[in-house]
Amino acid sequence: MDNKRELFQVLTRRFGLLNKNCCSVGAIDISTVHSHIIYEIDKQHEPTMQQIAETLAIDVTTFSRQIQTLIKMELVTKSPSLNDKRFYVLALTTQGKFMASTIEASMNNYLDEIFSHMNEFEQETVLRSIKLLNNAMSKSSVCCTPLM
């Protein structure tokens, strides 16, 4: 467990699992992709289709259909922009907001549980490191450019 790539491979996989398991609220069970979409709509200010699709590096045509199902699930609304009718502004419904905050809480629980296996100092080091890593990735040319 000492080479860089191996460390990241395992980490990636585990995050994938964490995201996969995170996201059921009551009877409704949503996919990782859907949870990321909801997360971003919640976070960004009056985002358009293209903005979210780009942030998540999802093909726009695929995204269009994903939004359609999220609308059917009554988690998201899509309204034409007043300035420019080519754009649609995405937003969460009340149910969607509830979903977002439930997922948020559940993810925070997961993360807290994971962090509870480290001491105070380790926890801070890890958080600081992830910030460093995110920062380094955002400067990198090999990945991650569209993602904030």
Added chain:
Amino acid sequence: MDNKRELFQVLTRRFGLLNKNCCSVGAIDISTVHSHIIYEIDKQHEPTMQQIAETLAIDVTTFSRQIQTLIKMELVTKSPSLNDKRFYVLALTTQGKFMASTIEASMNNYLDEIFSHMNEFEQETVLRSIKLLNNAMSKSSVCCTPLM
């Protein structure tokens, strides 16, 4: 950019992208899932179908079909175990091994590039932190249990 969940959300997404973009060798272009399968077959000693599927938390029936396509792509072989004919032992073909090492090299390049945006001390801190995090996750009950 200061809450735990946000940090992990962005990190997860970027790793996803990194894995997505990593994996084309010449004309052959393989998916993230396939690259993880190849990685694990390469790493484990004479693994069976179930072992890899479990390591990667993939449904066995899905996995069965994924292996079928990897065999068609001539990257993987599947031979019945001599002791117990219910088992199949998976292995990489020469081409598969080449693919594995090419992906390995390319991922290492990516990671080196990313790490190059940090100083020596930061790099070591980050690596140490990821080890800590992996360790904490492996102790956690909320995720990651089957994954090594």
Added chain:
DNA sequence: AACAATACTTGTAAAATACAAATTAAAAGG
């Protein structure tokens, strides 16, 4: 020998994905 358990595959059906082409609306050029 009969029955259960194990490892894996197939039937089927739904969901996710992405390219090309279509639609609609705004901007730009003449």
Added chain:
DNA sequence: CCTTTTAATTTGTATTTTACAAGTATTGTT
């Protein structure tokens, strides 16, 4: 203004991925 171009999004189509239920084949158990 009217035509042409560009931009944001959707639909047609076809492939791939996924997973549940049921099936096959092999081994273990009584």
